[in-house]
Amino acid sequence: MDAKIEEISDGVYMIDPCLFDSMGYIALYFITQPKRILFDVGPSVTAERVIHAIEGLGYKGEQIDYLFVSHVHVEHSGGISKIASWASNAKIIVSPASVRHLTDPSKMYQAYTSSYGRFASLIGDYQPLSQSSMPRVVSTLSELPLGDRRSRIIQCVGHAHHQVCLQLDGSLLGADILSTQFRINDQLLPTSTPPSFNYPKYTEDLDTALALNLDRLMVSHYGAFDNPTEIITKALDSLKWLRHQVESLLKEGLLADEVADTLLKGLNCTPPVDNEYAQIKAKLSLIGFINGVIKVRSEKV
Ligand SMILES: [Zn+2]
Missing domain, CATH: 3.60.15.10 (Ribonuclease Z/Hydroxyacylglutathione hydrolase-like)
Structure with missing residues (x-):
């Protein structure tokens, strides 16, 4: 190829x-x-x-x-x-x-x-x-x-x-x-892979x-x-949207992994990439993002 x-x-x-x-x-x-x-x-x-x-x-x-x-x-x-x-x-x-x-x-x-x-x-x-x-x-x-x-x-x-x-x-x-x-509910998923x-x-x-x-x-x-x-504006708006989603789910008592799985249900890929790889990479990004949100929250306290 x-x-x-x-x-x-x-x-x-x-x-x-x-x-x-x-x-x-x-x-x-x-x-x-x-x-x-x-x-x-x-x-x-x-x-x-x-x-x-x-x-x-x-x-x-x-x-x-x-x-x-x-x-x-x-x-x-x-x-x-x-x-x-x-x-x-x-x-x-x-x-x-x-x-x-x-x-x-x-x-x-x-x-x-x-x-x-x-x-x-x-x-x-x-x-x-x-x-x-x-x-x-x-x-x-x-x-x-x-x-x-x-x-x-x-x-x-x-x-x-x-x-x-x-x-x-x-x-x-x-x-x-x-x-x-990767988009979730049409919002851009950040490049937030850990660590x-x-x-x-x-x-x-x-x-x-x-x-x-x-x-x-x-x-x-x-x-x-x-x-x-x-x-870029869309990416900034998406960050705020995603943070809001993550914080709401964390408040419900979900663990980081569960928050990621809940959000992943709305995953869309453009262009369409291999589903299994997309799932792995998108989940990693979500876990990285959720940890990032948790860190920001703990630093504020
Ligand atoms: Zn990279």
């Missing part, structure tokens, strides 16, 4: 590497002008597809300038070792807190495999970045040198404490700042993105949107 490529605008491509041989799980972005930037590399199992997709557009590995790793969660970055040896000249942009995971991903990979059951074996392994690639890792930049284009690397730590996003002019490559993939979801920071990230007055938002789960203000 090949990756699916869509040109979103001049020289900006969305690459869906068809994880689990289906579309809709994860979107990577490839920017060709004025520099060639691959935003997230995807998991190891689809690394060859991503390489073929970019070569099919006429670019060789040596021509890639930047590999931007938004954060080290497995579906975003597990293929870094393979992609970095192909893109042999590329600088590897990560947050300072991500660097140690690239050299030793074992702890993070273990956490993934214990949460995702049979899907863990379908996402491939996570090879550490080779020592010879380490000099290309850059973790201190606040922008990318792109000539006339305005670029900014923004810490968005609500989803994961080490997540960085990339603003290019009026576009934000927002990784997991929000997700449009690192931080409710107040997540809200702050969305407020920051809203204040940028963007004309495009590209997220990993899933796709590019030309109505970012609407989507």
Whole structure:
């Protein structure tokens, strides 16, 4: 199976590497002008597809300038070792807190495999970045040198404490700042998978993105949107709605797991993804969110 490529605008491509041989799980972005930037590399199992997709557009590995790793969660970055040896000249942009995971991903990979059951074996392994690639890792930049284009690397730590996003002019490559993939009663389910979801920071990230007055938002789960203000506002409203639901159910005496199961009954996925995986990921997000709400409540007392 090949990756699916869509040109979103001049020289900006969305690459869906068809994880689990289906579309809709994860979107990577490839920017060709004025520099060639691959935003997230995807998991190891689809690394060859991503390489073929970019070569099919006429670019060789040596021509890639930047590999931007938004954060080290497995579906975003597990293929870094393979992609970095192909893109042999590329600088590897990560947050300072991500660097140690690239050299030793074992702890993070273990956490993934214990949460995702049979899907863990379908996402491939996570090879550490080779020592010879380490000099290309850059973790201190606040922008990318792109000539006339305005670029900014923004810490968005609500989803994961080490997540960085990339603003290019009026576009934000927002990784997991929000997700449009799972909806419950038409409300967006946040990207709140444990353990690192931080409710107040997540809200702050969305407020920051809203204040940028963007004309495009590209997220990993899933796709590019030309109505970012609407989507971000929807995500903020959904947070309030979901928090209200969670607090009501907790007040009824339900445990976190029971609250999650009650809410999951209204789950919808867009685009439709494998039901079993969707159930696992959505439940994890809910558990992370519920724990986030409980933490905020206990800090208030
Ligand atoms: Zn993530």
